[in-house]
Amino acid sequence: MSEETYNSLDGRADVVVQAGRIGEVHQHLHGAGVSPQPTPIQLPPALAYFEDRQAEQERIAQAAEGHRGHAGPLVVALTGIGGIGKTALGFHVARQLSDRYPDGVLYVDLDDLRRDGVVEVADAVGELLTGLGVSPDWLERSFAGRSKQYWTRSRDKRLIVVIDNARYGAEAVPLLPASAQSLAIVTSQGLLYDLDGVAAVEVPVNPLAVDDAVRLLRHIVDDPRLEAEPDAVAELARSCGGLPAALQVAGQWVRKYRRRSLSRLVAELTAELHERGLPMIEAVWDAACSGLGPEAGRLYCLLPQYPAPVITCPAAAALLGGGLLPAEDALEELESAGLLENRPEGYRMHELLRGHAERRARQTDPEGVGRAEARRRLIRWYRRQAGRADLLAAGPRMTFADPVAVVEDVPDVDFAGKAQALRWLESQRLALYGCVRLAFETELYEDAWALCEPLWTHFLDHPHYADVTDAFRTGVAAADRLECLPAMVRMRCQLARPLWEQERYDEAAEQLRHALGASEALGESAQERKLKASVREFQGLLKSAQRDWTGATADFEAARQVHAAIENAYGVLLQTYLLGRTALSQGEPERAVALLSTAHSMAREQDRERMTSRAGFELGRALRRAGRAAEAGGLVRAALVNARERGSTFDEARVLEELAALADELGETAEAEEYRTAAQLLAARSGALPDGGQSS
Known part of the structure; x- marks a missing residue:
């Protein structure tokens, strides 16, 4: 069954006013995080040592000092080969200049978001928005919407944005803050020729000179041999090619073999270079590895x-x-x-x-035997942990993959509860989505599609579209390879939703057409009939996204009949709720009241707390539109309590707007203004666009 989310907001947030005392609402907002956001500082701890780069630092500082009268931010492009220290320099400069940019430092690594060489820039903008305090509920779905949010949140701020590992200027330009008072530091291995229309300063980052490399070695390892054998130190530094990444390893290697003379160590490396023809840097790393347990x-x-x-x-x-x-x-x-x-x-x-x-x-x-076994073990472990986390977060729901047994000798993650499970899924998302691809490439097709099932709930709360679209496409391909009919149907339904949320309606419809066709070959067991009903539900949701209310109604009704026939009470409840919402969207409030009253009663009978709140909220809206505002207050206030308990600022703002509309209907003008002001404040603090709209 799909878990529907709210994707609309009645009202506007174009004016932000500090609310006066409005009783309970004001007190809650003050304590729930609507106070000023903490300044984001997304930098790792400073290195214990940082050598040279004085000329580069001075050039950047002068550019920052002289950046006057430009329409956009200053862009500093740090270019150089891998391992040269571009990222370390970028971090160091950001720390040194942070006092000039008091609104914070943001960081995004584009290689973390790169799939088959391409970055989904909308996800990169989403990462920056999260750093600026925008919660996932409030993230716009489209790239255009997220860009507007980013421009709004960064306008008039003095920010530093570090954009790591850009390959093209076109990847970096959409991530530049809107304020001319901001600084963007972009690292790249090559020149960014396509930074069109941007005030950019190119700063090449070259290998360290031998003297600087020697000083860095002395910072890394404090050893009297470095003073006693200066020629050997210089040779070792020279052999590392001026790359800090190589010098780091060389320094630790020297520290490990404290009883050998430095000349002997360098001679051993030189001999290996001549015997094996390896670059000296490789020889340094080989030597470091030879001492490992x-x-x-x-x-x-x-x-x-x-x-x-x-x-x-x-x-x-x-x-x-x-x-x-x-x-x-x-x-x-x-x-x-x-x-x-x-x-x-x-x-x-x-x-x-x-x-x-x-x-x-x-x-x-x-032969790759050990690596293949490690991949298999890793994939199975992540599949098991994701399934456990999803069960805690979403409760029992329709899935088709068999549970994974405990992976021998590898402990499970100890999830203390739902909140921790959700945090783990988000913290491990790159590994989880990566394991879907890895499983497919390793021909572990069942693991590939089975991993997609627990990622569904995570996706609903965290719309990382590049990751999820890629993963669900892979899930479809894996199910097809196995010709596993239930998985072929389910994976296509899961893929359809991120497609239509990105307004790729034709692609979503194509996936659902294939899902419907495949579902016709399913049997008549209760689980298979439930899956057929799920396909119809997804079709209805797609039609709702396109405002085809008549078509959506037909699909939800067909799904409800199947659930009733197989006595699936929750399925009947969910489809009744969706039918009620659709009736309200069609302008039929009386019909909506009837349907949502039924759904609300069923949710209470089934002890479905969240669905009780959702159905109650929609019922309250329907009652107001049916001219029965006096009956709606208790339902909407209960929804407010539930939204606050769940920590959903998106739902809270939406309910506050409805309370304002109810107060207007009842002639309570002052209360209406207090609710509306609180909703606007909450929406603005949470990252809504200035017009208050959220794309669906």
């Missing part, structure tokens, strides 16, 4: 199989196939060796090192 060495070679940029300890345990403690020890050892960077959200591997790890993996496991 067995588990750390194995994990290093397995990390390229991980389909996301940041790995946590439980996921590392899934790769290794052991408990948390061995994984934690291996991660710490890799960090100590300079082969991983520890961030607050987890461990991250530099792309250059990822490539090196992949090459070593091919040497140590030429």
Whole structure:
């Protein structure tokens, strides 16, 4: 069954007024996060050492000082090869200049959002909006809508926006803040020729000079040999090519072998260079790996199989196939060796090192047996955790994949409750969506489509359209490969919704046509008939999105009849609710009252708390439009309590607007104004567009 969400808001938010005391509503809003948003500082902790780049820093500071009279923000493009330190420089400059830009620092890594070489820029804008305090409920669905939100939220602010790993100027331009008083720092391996119409300053980032590289080595490792053998230090620094990523590993390697002379260590690397023909940087990394313990060495070679940029300890345990403690020890050892960077959200591997790890993996496991087993274990573990999290978040619902057994020697995530399960799904979304692709590429087709099932609830709350559209398309392809009929139907329904929410109605309709055709081959079991009814429901929802109320009514009614025949009480309740909403949209409030009264009673009988609130709210709206406003107040106020308990500012603002409309109907002008002002304040603080509209 699909879980319908609210995607409209009655009223406007074009004027924001600080409300006076309005009793209960004012007090709640003050305590519920409508106070000023905290300043976003999306930077990792500062490095313990940062060497040179003085000329680059001075050039950027001068550009910032002299940026006057321009219509748009200052854009600084840091360009250079991978591993040269562009991101570190960008972070360092952002910290140094943050006092000039008091409204905060935002960060987005475009490589984290890249699929098959392409970035879905709407999702990147969504990441920045989240940093600016816009909750997922309030994110516009379309790229155009999100762009307007971003321009509105960034207008007149003094922000720094760090845009990492852009390949083209066209990827970065939509992410620039609207304020001419802001600074955007864009990193790229090549020149961004297509930064059209933008005041851009190109700052090439070159390899460190030998003297600077030596100083950086001395920051990384405090060792008397560096003073005693200056020629060997210079040779080691020179061998690393001036790349901070290589110098980091070399420094940790020197620290590890404290009893060997530095000259001997450098000679060993040089001999390896001559014997094997490797670039010296590769030899440095090989040497670092040779000193790893067995588990750390194995994990290093397995990390390229991980389909996301940041790995946590439980996921590392899934790769290794052991408990948390061995994984934690291996991660710490890799960090100590300079082969991983520890961030607050987890461990991250530099792309250059990822490539090196992949090459070593091919040497140590030429047949790929160990890597294949690690992939399988990782995918199964993520599938199990996603299923557990989804069950906590959404409760029992229609699914077709069999539950996954405990993955041997890999502990489950300990979810304390629904809220933690939802947070885990969002924090691990890149890995989860990545595992869908990985499963398909590994020909684990059942795992690929089965992983899509628990991602449904997460998608409803977090519309990352590039990720979810790609994942559900992959789910469709996997179900087709297996010719699993229920999955073929279900996956197409799941794919249709993100398509129509992006106003790609023809594509959504095509998916549902195929789903309907496939459903005709289903049997007559209760589960199969429920799935057939679900297809009709999705068709009705698509028609509702296109305002085809007559067609939607026919589909919801057909679905309700099937649910009634198989005695699925919740299905009957949901379709009755959808029919009532549709009647209200058609301008038939009396019919809507009848349907929604039934749905509301059924929801209470079935102890469906959220559906009771939703049906009660829509019933209150219908009663007001039917001229029975006096009967609606209790229902709408109960919906307000529920929205606040769930922490949904979107639903809360919507209910407050309805309370304002009810107060108008009852001649309570002062109360109406208080409710409306509170709704406008809440909407503005949460990220609504100035006209108060939300695209559906």
